[in-house]
Amino acid sequence: MSATAVTSRHDPGLGFHRQHLLGCEDLRPWEIEALLERADAFADGAQSPDLLRGQTLINLFFEDSTRTRTAFEVAARRLGADVVNMQVASSSVNKGESLLDTAATLNALDPAFLVVRHPESGAPALLASKVQAAVVNGGDGTHEHPTQALLDALTLRRHFGQLEGLTVAICGDIAHSRVARSNLFLLTQMGVKVRLIGPPGLVPAAFEALGAEIHFCRDSGLKDVDAVMMLRLQRERMAGGQQITAGEFFRFYGLDAAALALAAKQAVILHPGPMNRGVEIASSLADDPTRSLIATQVRLGVALRQACFAALQAARIARSDGLELKS
Amino acid sequence: MSDRLTLYNARLLCAATGRDEIGGIVIEAGRILDLGSHIKPHKAAVDCQRQALIPGLIDSRVQLSDPGRRDRETLEETLSAAVRGGITTLVAVPAPFAQIDSVSGLDSLREQAKGLALARLELTAAVTQGAAGAELNALGLLADAGAVALSDGHRPLASSRFFAEALRQSDLHGLALCNLCLDPELGRGHMHAGLMATRLGLEGSPSVAEVLMLERDLQLLRSYGGRYHASLITSAEGVACIRRAKAEGLAVTAATSVHHLLLNELAVEGYRTFVKLWPPLRSESDRLALVQGLADGTIDCLVSDHCPVDSEAKRVPFASAESGMVGLEALLPLSLLAVQRGDLPLMRWLDAMTLAPAKLHRLERGGLKIGAAADLTLVDLDAPRLLDADALSTPCRNFSYETLPAQGKVLKTWVAGRCRFDAEA
Numbered sequence: 120m121s122a123t124a125v126t127s128r129h130d131p132g133l134g135f136h137r138q139h140l141l142g143c144e145d146l147r148p149w150e151i152e153a154l155l156e157r158a159d160a161f162a163d164g165a166q167s168p169d170l171l172r173g174q175t176l177i178n179l180f181f182e183d184s185t186r187t188r189t190a191f192e193v194a195a196r197r198l199g200a201d202v203v204n205m206q207v208a209s210s211s212v213n214k215g216e217s218l219l220d221t222a223a224t225l226n227a228l229d230p231a232f233l234v235v236r237h238p239e240s241g242a243p244a245l246l247a248s249k250v251q252a253a254v255v256n257g258g259d260g261t262h263e264h265p266t267q268a269l270l271d272a273l274t275l276r277r278h279f280g281q282l283e284g285l286t287v288a289i290c291g292d293i294a295h296s297r298v299a300r301s302n303l304f305l306l307t308q309m310g311v312k313v314r315l316i317g318p319p320g321l322v323p324a325a326f327e328a329l330g331a332e333i334h335f336c337r338d339s340g341l342k343d344v345d346a347v348m349m350l351r352l353q354r355e356r357m358a359g360g361q362q363i364t365a366g367e368f369f370r371f372y373g374l375d376a377a378a379l380a381l382a383a384k385q386a387v388i389l390h391p392g393p394m395n396r397g398v399e400i401a402s403s404l405a406d407d408p409t410r411s412l413i414a415t416q417v418r419l420g421v422a423l424r425q426a427c428f429a430a431l432q433a434a435r436i437a438r439s440d441g442l443e444l445k446s
Numbered sequence: 447m448s449d450r451l452t453l454y455n456a457r458l459l460c461a462a463t464g465r466d467e468i469g470g471i472v473i474e475a476g477r478i479l480d481l482g483s484h485i486k487p488h489k490a491a492v493d494c495q496r497q498a499l500i501p502g503l504i505d506s507r508v509q510l511s512d513p514g515r516r517d518r519e520t521l522e523e524t525l526s527a528a529v530r531g532g533i534t535t536l537v538a539v540p541a542p543f544a545q546i547d548s549v550s551g552l553d554s555l556r557e558q559a560k561g562l563a564l565a566r567l568e569l570t571a572a573v574t575q576g577a578a579g580a581e582l583n584a585l586g587l588l589a590d591a592g593a594v595a596l597s598d599g600h601r602p603l604a605s606s607r608f609f610a611e612a613l614r615q616s617d618l619h620g621l622a623l624c625n626l627c628l629d630p631e632l633g634r635g636h637m638h639a640g641l642m643a644t645r646l647g648l649e650g651s652p653s654v655a656e657v658l659m660l661e662r663d664l665q666l667l668r669s670y671g672g673r674y675h676a677s678l679i680t681s682a683e684g685v686a687c688i689r690r691a692k693a694e695g696l697a698v699t700a701a702t703s704v705h706h707l708l709l710n711e712l713a714v715e716g717y718r719t720f721v722k723l724w725p726p727l728r729s730e731s732d733r734l735a736l737v738q739g740l741a742d743g744t745i746d747c748l749v750s751d752h753c754p755v756d757s758e759a760k761r762v763p764f765a766s767a768e769s770g771m772v773g774l775e776a777l778l779p780l781s782l783l784a785v786q787r788g789d790l791p792l793m794r795w796l797d798a799m800t801l802a803p804a805k806l807h808r809l810e811r812g813g814l815k816i817g818a819a820a821d822l823t824l825v826d827l828d829a830p831r832l833l834d835a836d837a838l839s840t841p842c843r844n845f846s847y848e849t850l851p852a853q854g855k856v857l858k859t860w861v862a863g864r865c866r867f868d869a870e871a
Contacts, residue, residue, distance in 0.1 A: 144645065219761055239763035240647035241717035260765070262647030297647060325644035 135430040136437065139247045139254040142263035143304040151272070151309060157426035158273050162419055170429060171200035174231035178204045179221070179246075180257065181237040186392060186417070187257055191234045191266075194424035200231070218242060219249055226250045231435075232428060235259070240297075253431040261295045261353070267391050268301035270423040272309065274416050275346055278387060283310035288340055288382075290316040290372055291350030291399050294323055298391045299350060303331055316340035317372060318363055337372050341381045348389040349374050349399045365398045375401040379410065387412045450474045451863065454487040456494030456824065460501060461797035462813030471499065473820040476862035481814055494824055497857060500796060501812050502534025502821035505777060506803035507677060507701065507749035509600060509770065510555075511842075514543025518842050519754040521558050521567075527752075527774040527840050528565035529867040532856035534821035535811060536565055536774070537803070539624075539677070540572040540599030541753070547572035547583050549591045556592060564866050565859075566821070568807060570595040570624065573612045577601045582608055589619035594807035597624035597677060600724070602659055604630045610666050617672035622699070622806055624675040627659040627684065628725055636765050638711045638728040646717065648764060651726055653681035660684055664691050667698065675806055676700040679745060680725045682735030689744045699806055701747035702736050704780045705771055709733070713846070719760045719767035720846040723751075726769075737789045746802040748795075750777040754842035772845050776833050778825065779854035786853055820863035829855035 134149035143151075176195040178188050183206075192202045207221070218237075225233065226249070233252040235243040240260030247254040258264040276282050287306055293299045293315050306313050307330040314332045315322050322333055334340030341347060352368060369375075379386065388404060388411045396402040405411055454470035458481065470485025471478055487493065505528065511518040519527075528536050538555070540546045546555070546569050559567035571593035575581045577600065585596060596616045603609050603625050616623040632655040637643050639650025660676055664687070667674045679685060679700050688700045705723055710730045713721040721727060739745040753770025760767050773780070781799065784790035804812030811821055830853050835845040859867040 217758065217762060237763065239765050241765075242763040244717060245761070245763060260647050260763075300645075300647060323644050325641045328641050329645065 136434045137431070138434065138438070140265055140427055140431065141244050141247060141254065141256045143265045143268050143301040143308075144263065146265075146305065146308065148308050151269070151305060154269055154423075154426050154430055155273050155276060157429055158269070158419070158423040159277070161422035161425045162273070162277070167198055167429065169199045171195065171198040171231065171432060174432075175201045175203060175228070176232040176234065176428070177225055177228070177230040177252075178202065178257075179207065179225065179233055179235045180205065181207045181235075181242070182258070184236060184258070187236065190417075190420045191255075191257065191424055194421050195232070195428060197421070198425055198428055200428070203230075218245060222246045222249045226252070232431065253435060255427060255431070258297055260297065261300075262297050263301045263304075264297040264391075265301050266420070266424055266427060267298050268305045269427070270416055270420045271302055271348065271389055271391070272305055273419050273423050274389065274412050275387075277419070278412060278415075279345065282306070285345045286312040286314065286343065287346045287348060288314040288316055288344040289348045289350065290337065290340065290374065292321045292352045293317045293326065293350070294321045295353035296350050302348065303329055307331075314340050314344065318368075321363070337378060338381055341378055344382045344386055346387045346389060347374060347379065347382055348391075350391070351393070351395045351399050365395070369398055373399050373401065374404055376404065379404060386410070389413065389416060392417070449863070450479070452485065452488060452491035453494055453499060453822070453824075454485050454491050455496060456499035457496055458482075458814060459498050459792070459796055460814040461793055461801040462815065464793060465814065466793075468496065471814065471820070471822065473860070473863040476820055476864070478814065478816055478818050478820050480816060498825045498827050500823050500825060501800045501814055502823045502859060502861065503532050503778065503799045504535040504537070504803040504809070504812055505533045505750050505752070505774065506537040506747055506806060507703070507751045508536045508538050508774065509541035509751070509753040510538045510544035511541070511754050512544060518543070518756050519840055521555070522562050522564070523840050524752075524774070525559060525562055525564035525567065527772075527838070529859040529861065530839055530856065531775040532778050532823035532825060532859050533565055533774060534823065534859060534861045535568060535809065537568045537570055537594060537807060539570045539597055540577045540601075542600060545572060545576055546570065546599070547575055547577065547588075549587050552588065552591045552593060563861070563864070565861060568594045568809070570597045570599065573598050573603055573623070574608060579604055579608070582611060585612060585615040586619060589616075589621055593621065594809065595622045595624050595675070598626070600626065602626045602628045602630060602633070606662065606666065609663065610670050613666060613670045613672040613674070620808065622673040622675045624677045625659070625663055626677045626725070627656045627663065627679070629655040629658045632658065633725075635726070636722065637714055638726040640711050640729055642711045642714055646714070646764070653683055653728060653732065656681050656725065657683045657687055660687050664696060664698065667696055673697045674699075678703055678706070678725055678749070678751065679736065679739070680706050680728050680732060682732045685735045685739035685744055688739070692744065699746040699802070700739075700744065701749050702740065702745050703749050703751040704773060704777055705751070706733065707736055707740065707748065707784060708780060717764040718846065719762070719764055720771065720844055722764060722767050722769045723771060724769035737784060740784070740798060741790050741794060743794065746798065747806060748781055748798040750774055754840060755844045756842050757844070760844055770844065772838065772840055772842055775838055775840070776845065776847065778856055779831060779833060779852040780847065782827065782854040783852055820860055822860045823856060824858040826855045826857055828853055831855060
């Protein structure tokens with residue numbers, strides 16, 4: 120593994136040309152390939168400590184999150200960027216400053232990148248239309264979390280060698296999960312068969328039209344899958360009426376050894392975190408190094424985010440050089 | 447004699463009599479003195495150049511912003527926009543910033559409107575105080591003060607007990623009880639519960655939430671009698687329900703909004719808050735059912751559900767955005783699209799915008815006949831135009847049809863025989 124620098128000039132072979140990374144729904148396979156290849160390079164030890172020198176990343180988080188914010192920060196710093204973290208406390212929202220007012224203020228500070236996490240679906244898109252920075256959606260409401268899905272795909276690809284032909288089950292609170300949506304959009308683009316498992320109230324039928332196989336029964340859903348992605352109950356996003364107790368959830372949808380045995384022999388486990396041990400996943404499984412890729416996900420998350428910043432940077436340079444963009 | 451006005455060489459259209467002929471109307475003292483193909487022009491007459499001369503439109507669902515948010519739209523701006531849109535009577539319903547739930551409130555609005563002498567303002571009074579659903583208003587007093595219907599307007603009347611009581615009282619006073627049918631629990635959400643909502647990660651409100659309350663309302667109508675009006679039907683099942691109820695002989699009428707007739711949930715793509723409406727735009731099959739329902743008379747009235755919202759309340763994430771679209775000035779060309787596409791006969795269109803709402807509110811308007819008030823609109827039914835938010839006269843431009851080519855232009859609007867809008871002026 121040589122420490123080769125990833126070039127910052129326009130690389131005609133790579134296919135990601137967007138100004139923002141707002142979601143996986145519109146990403147095409149070659150764009151996803153481009154991002155994953157860059158991420159592979161970073162994961163294999165490539166370094167570009169000057170790629171973003173002089174540029175600023177502002178982490179604009181309207182929702183609590185230390186792990187995601189830190190991952191973005193580490194990624195940006197490894198590329199030489201300056202990082203500013205803005206934790207927008209609910210009090211400033213109460214003061215009446217609108218999202219767009221915040222955006223206008225930030226725009227004036229001229230950051231190169233804005234990572235936005237917001238409790239409402241569509242907020243980063245709204246912001247992106249108003250700022251010059253490259254906006255990365257760090258998770259918006261129940262809509263999308265593209266960098267999570269990309270790092271999940273990266274994890275799976277590095278483990279299995281390729282994505283095409285895999286069957287992946289996503290199990291849990293699908294209705295309220297932006298991770299589930301992003302993964303569904305992304306994995307189906309890459310030739311993966313996706314199964315969604317969960318209680319009827321938490322797996323809307325409309326997902327079938329988006330290419331997923333829906334299972335209300337965990338055991339039939341897990342049969343022979345190559346990977347299981349467990350999601351936690353998003354109680355903070357449930358509007359009430361969909362409550363299911365932790366015990367009930369674990370009994371019927373949780374991942375324990377017996378359930379995992381139904382999957383393919385060496386099926387792997389993923390989880391975007393944070394985990395509720397004993398609710399969606401048995402502790403022993405989460406920590407089993409032979410099956411769980413959860414720690415790998417976290418590690419690759421930094422490389423993946425470096426790749427995203429690098430790709431957005433390359434796209435910006437290509438745009439300013441007047442190159443024609445295809446998407 | 448001096449204020450006699452003759453309009454001649456017009457295509458007279460009237461849904462009450464089915465009249466469709468070239469002729470004229472003579473107006474005196476604010477009323478129609480004479481009309482028909484025999485009307486001859488004279489010196490001071492207005493040549494209508496074969497354009498359509500119809501009874502002034504009656505928009506039976508408008509949300510005022512006066513007095514609560516006069517910065518959005520004052521009563522004068524609303525009534526002025528109405529005459530620009532060929533609307534001579536508008537019926538305001540209880541809205542977030544215009545409660546219409548006290549005798550003094552009603553009186554004040556009516557006085558103001560009279561003084562402005564633009565479009566006529568009629569008022570639907572709130573069934574519960576503040577339309578909050580907690581306490582019943584003094585419905586008799588409100589009826590006495592001139593309310594033309596009872597409704598909680600922008601909120602569904604959830605309490606069956608209040609609904610039943612309101613049915614009885616409205617019957618006593620000869621008013622229709624109107625309701626926005628949406629189950630408050632199941633109907634929660636920000637858009638229609640369908641594929642689009644799932645993709646966008648937005649809480650969706652299913653069609654069954656409409657049917658649930660509609661069927662409850664009809665059941666109570668069966669038990670207690672009275673006259674019932676479903677204010678804004680948005681789903682195919684809702685239309686079917688109304689159809690069955692009418693076949694059964696129940697005293698029920700229904701309306702839908704011009705936006706629900708033209709748009710479906712796909713319009714929301716990209717979190718476009720300008721098409722965030724409540725009740726929401728639903729699927730294409732729902733839309734088609736609404737068009738069919740309007741065409742066959744299951745749905746009686748077509749409304750604008752005019753609702754001014756300033757850009758600050760719209761340019762926020764979808765779930766937080768206020769719902770509503772303005773529509774007074776575009777009601778005519780938008781609604782004519784259905785006619786132009788062949789989905790709606792012209793007379794049915796005219797009926798839905800004039801006679802049917804007049805009947806609903808027991809107003810002696812909506813038709814061309816001798817002795818009736820001279821509320822008239824001269825329309826070029828074929829004039830092509832692009833509907834442009836910038837051309838709206840109201841301060842709030844929450845309007846979303848820029849790329850839609852339309853036909854239909856209001857040329858002049860008369861209220862009580864006086865010209866209150868002239869496109870050439």
